[in-house]
Amino acid sequence: MLKRRYEFKAEFFDTDPMGIMWHGNYVKYLEMARCKLLDEIGYNYIKMQDNGFTLPIVKMDLKYINPIYFNEYFIVEISVIECDITLKFKYTLLSKDKLTIAKANTTQVAVTLNKETLYSIPDDLKFALNQ
Amino acid sequence: MLKRRYEFKAEFFDTDPMGIMWHGNYVKYLEMARCKLLDEIGYNYIKMQDNGFTLPIVKMDLKYINPIYFNEYFIVEISVIECDITLKFKYTLLSKDKLTIAKANTTQVAVTLNKETLYSIPDDLKFALNQ
Amino acid sequence: MLKRRYEFKAEFFDTDPMGIMWHGNYVKYLEMARCKLLDEIGYNYIKMQDNGFTLPIVKMDLKYINPIYFNEYFIVEISVIECDITLKFKYTLLSKDKLTIAKANTTQVAVTLNKETLYSIPDDLKFALNQ
Amino acid sequence: MLKRRYEFKAEFFDTDPMGIMWHGNYVKYLEMARCKLLDEIGYNYIKMQDNGFTLPIVKMDLKYINPIYFNEYFIVEISVIECDITLKFKYTLLSKDKLTIAKANTTQVAVTLNKETLYSIPDDLKFALNQ
Numbered sequence: 001m002l003k004r005r006y007e008f009k010a011e012f013f014d015t016d017p018m019g020i021m022w023h024g025n026y027v028k029y030l031e032m033a034r035c036k037l038l039d040e041i042g043y044n045y046i047k048m049q050d051n052g053f054t055l056p057i058v059k060m061d062l063k064y065i066n067p068i069y070f071n072e073y074f075i076v077e078i079s080v081i082e083c084d085i086t087l088k089f090k091y092t093l094l095s096k097d098k099l100t101i102a103k104a105n106t107t108q109v110a111v112t113l114n115k116e117t118l119y120s121i122p123d124d125l126k127f128a129l130n131q
Numbered sequence: 132m133l134k135r136r137y138e139f140k141a142e143f144f145d146t147d148p149m150g151i152m153w154h155g156n157y158v159k160y161l162e163m164a165r166c167k168l169l170d171e172i173g174y175n176y177i178k179m180q181d182n183g184f185t186l187p188i189v190k191m192d193l194k195y196i197n198p199i200y201f202n203e204y205f206i207v208e209i210s211v212i213e214c215d216i217t218l219k220f221k222y223t224l225l226s227k228d229k230l231t232i233a234k235a236n237t238t239q240v241a242v243t244l245n246k247e248t249l250y251s252i253p254d255d256l257k258f259a260l261n262q
Numbered sequence: 263m264l265k266r267r268y269e270f271k272a273e274f275f276d277t278d279p280m281g282i283m284w285h286g287n288y289v290k291y292l293e294m295a296r297c298k299l300l301d302e303i304g305y306n307y308i309k310m311q312d313n314g315f316t317l318p319i320v321k322m323d324l325k326y327i328n329p330i331y332f333n334e335y336f337i338v339e340i341s342v343i344e345c346d347i348t349l350k351f352k353y354t355l356l357s358k359d360k361l362t363i364a365k366a367n368t369t370q371v372a373v374t375l376n377k378e379t380l381y382s383i384p385d386d387l388k389f390a391l392n393q
Numbered sequence: 394m395l396k397r398r399y400e401f402k403a404e405f406f407d408t409d410p411m412g413i414m415w416h417g418n419y420v421k422y423l424e425m426a427r428c429k430l431l432d433e434i435g436y437n438y439i440k441m442q443d444n445g446f447t448l449p450i451v452k453m454d455l456k457y458i459n460p461i462y463f464n465e466y467f468i469v470e471i472s473v474i475e476c477d478i479t480l481k482f483k484y485t486l487l488s489k490d491k492l493t494i495a496k497a498n499t500t501q502v503a504v505t506l507n508k509e510t511l512y513s514i515p516d517d518l519k520f521a522l523n524q
Contacts, residue, residue, distance in 0.1 A: 166273070
């Protein structure tokens with residue numbers, strides 16, 4: 001299935017008094033990877049909204065394995081693991097020397113602009129994700 | 132002119148590797164004080180939107196005098212210093228023992244929901260701020 | 263087991279283009295509830311550090327059930343569900359009219375200031391949590 | 394004097410209910426530009442700390458001229474405007490089609506790790522900035 005790898009850097013404002021990235025800030029990098037992937041397949045949040053739906057997160061889990069220090073580069077590896085009723089992405093964060101930093105999963109559902117839940121990911125998004 | 136004092140606490144996620152509040156996070160507390168004041172006078176951002184305008188920040192300056200450490204309580208003193216063409220607030224952040232932590236100013240202009248700038252703060256907001 | 267309820271308000275800077283709290287910002291309110299509880303039992307992050315350890319998050323999961331809108335008050339109900347090898351908290355976010363907004367869990371382990379993992383929560387913290 | 398241009402993109406988590414970047418989030422991009430410049434001249438925050446000092450922000454001002462929308466690319470142009478008693482950077486944020494989005498200034502002072510203010514920017518940093 002669709003898989004991408006993106007590189008990021010831990011910013012000063014991301015790090016806490018322990019000198020490491022604050023656990024809540026990982027969520028931003030998951031979103032950045034997800035948005036980059038959606039941009040690349042030509043179906044980003046703007047196109048979704050133009051097509052009458054949004055894709056809110058309904059579930060998220062993270063496992064923190066090794067810390068990320070200020071100014072360190074890291075990789076977010078993102079893969080689609082389900083695209084049917086819901087859209088699920090799996091994420092692995094890796095340090096430059098291939099150490100696993102964290103693992104995460106997100107689940108999204110399609111919701112119309114009138115806030116009605118759709119019980120399936122719209123076909124054209126499915127199609128774009130399966131290229 | 133209208134003046135209020137609100138108490139806040141420096142959160143763990145606000146603090147940086149120096150163990151003090153990251154300078155960009157002060158902006159959140161200015162907004163929290165501003166929104167509390169607007170709630171109290173009965174004219175918050177929701178009412179503005181219902182009345183067809185928003186109040187974007189066009190200018191902001193901050194002066195950092197003493198650090199705020201994790202878990203420390205501090206006070207944001209907010210006063211209206213102009214409410215005519217623009218709305219200006221002045222802020223003083225004080226530690227519990229009256230040490231000045233920071234000083235700040237913000238300037239806002241009224242903009243219609245169609246993004247046209249109004250060259251005056253709407254009268255009913257002026258009125259609410261002058262009670 | 264120990265259980266507390268704290269009230270918060272969704273801030274303007276917390277909300278996204280959908281007008282609802284951005285899913286990553288919930289993590290801040292889990293931390294605020296956790297830190298308030300630890301303050302109340304007299305064993306906060308500062309005391310931990312003085313006693314030679316920190317308590318990093320190693321796992322976190324969230325389930326988003328209903329949105330929180332700007333300026334809405336909500337409650338974070340936090341309970342200790344394990345305090346032995348790891349410290350686990352369970353969180354339920356509720357709207358003012360008792361609608362479930364979200365559910366979450368966090369797991370923390372004790373780590374010395376030299377970054378050695380302790381395979382048990384220190385006894386005096388256990389004791390404080392069991393009062 | 395030293396001048397650099399860096400490109401960034403407005404993220405979903407940066408944008409507020411108006412669909413534009415929240416004014417407080419600009420501060421992160423000023424810091425990202427500043428840290429990139431310091432990395433490039435080989436004198437970043439880590440090297441400063443190794444050399445016994447930090448460089449806290451003591452003053453900051455921003456002027457917001459045009460909004461940045463979600464997913465839009467923008468440029469931060471950063472220049473050193475003073476490097477003597479204090480270190481001052483000037484920033485201009487530009488849209489892809491050269492529209493001025495914002496202007497900003499920051500002032501930093503050197504402080505030893507024991508929190509004593511130095512009344513001059515250390516010579517080797519001055520030297521690195523003047524290359």
